[in-house]
Amino acid sequence: xxxxxxxxxxxxxxxxxxxxxxxxxxxxxxxxxxxxxxxxxxxxxxxxxxxxxxxxxxxxxxxxxxxxxxxxxxxxxxxxxxxxxxxxxxxxxxxxxxxxxxxxxxxxxxxxxxxxxxxxxxxxxxxxxxxxxxxxxxxxxxxxxxxxxxxxxxxxxxxxxxxxxxxxxxxxxxxxxxxxxxxxxxxxxxxxxxxxxxxxxxxx
Numbered sequence: 001x002x003x004x005x006x007x008x009x010x011x012x013x014x015x016x017x018x019x020x021x022x023x024x025x026x027x028x029x030x031x032x033x034x035x036x037x038x039x040x041x042x043x044x045x046x047x048x049x050x051x052x053x054x055x056x057x058x059x060x061x062x063x064x065x066x067x068x069x070x071x072x073x074x075x076x077x078x079x080x081x082x083x084x085x086x087x088x089x090x091x092x093x094x095x096x097x098x099x100x101x102x103x104x105x106x107x108x109x110x111x112x113x114x115x116x117x118x119x120x121x122x123x124x125x126x127x128x129x130x131x132x133x134x135x136x137x138x139x140x141x142x143x144x145x146x147x148x149x150x151x152x153x154x155x156x157x158x159x160x161x162x163x164x165x166x167x168x169x170x171x172x173x174x175x176x177x178x179x180x181x182x183x184x185x186x187x188x189x190x191x192x193x194x195x196x197x198x199x200x201x202x203x204x
Contacts, residue, residue: 030146040091052079053134054103056127068090069090073086128161131154
């Protein structure tokens with residue numbers, strides 16, 4: 001019996017490491033305004049309906065990297081004052097290629113410490129509205145939970161909402177399990193190991 005307990009104890013550090021790695025793999029990741037996923041911004045991003053924000057995204061994606069440009073509501077196809085001007089700034093990040101934005105989905109935001117979190121799995125673009133301005137990221141290479149700050153510096157710069165674009169249905173091809181599936185499989189393995197040990201103990 002002592003030998004069996006000793007063997008079980010030697011498994012404990014390995015299991016602890018496995019649980020730690022799994023937990024880390026499903027933790028939230030923070031998007032930033034200077035990261036490699038950042039596309040650019042639009043100053044005075046109002047009106048901010050679903051169609052208008054799609055128009056802002058289309059304009060940003062079509063811009064040359066590292067440039068600034070302007071467009072009116074009329075040119076963009078927005079509602080509201082047709083002469084209102086919006087200023088767009090495209091980051092120097094290069095994405096090849098960037099598909100045309102389509103669709104729009106506004107997910108629920110989960111409060112975290114000084115930030116909001118949300119799942120971007122399956123989407124290509126993320127648009128966040130901070131105060132009167134909008135900011136965009138390419139998230140086609142990302143999965144799982146991401147976060148944005150709930151407030152930028154200065155007054156009236158809180159995150160009001162986000163929009164996700166270009167939904168792609170998940171591939172049915174078998175692959176590596178995601179974090180949640182891995183936790184379930186790990187839990188099942190631990191239960192199976194416990195049952196096996198009890199069975200062996202009774203036989204001995």
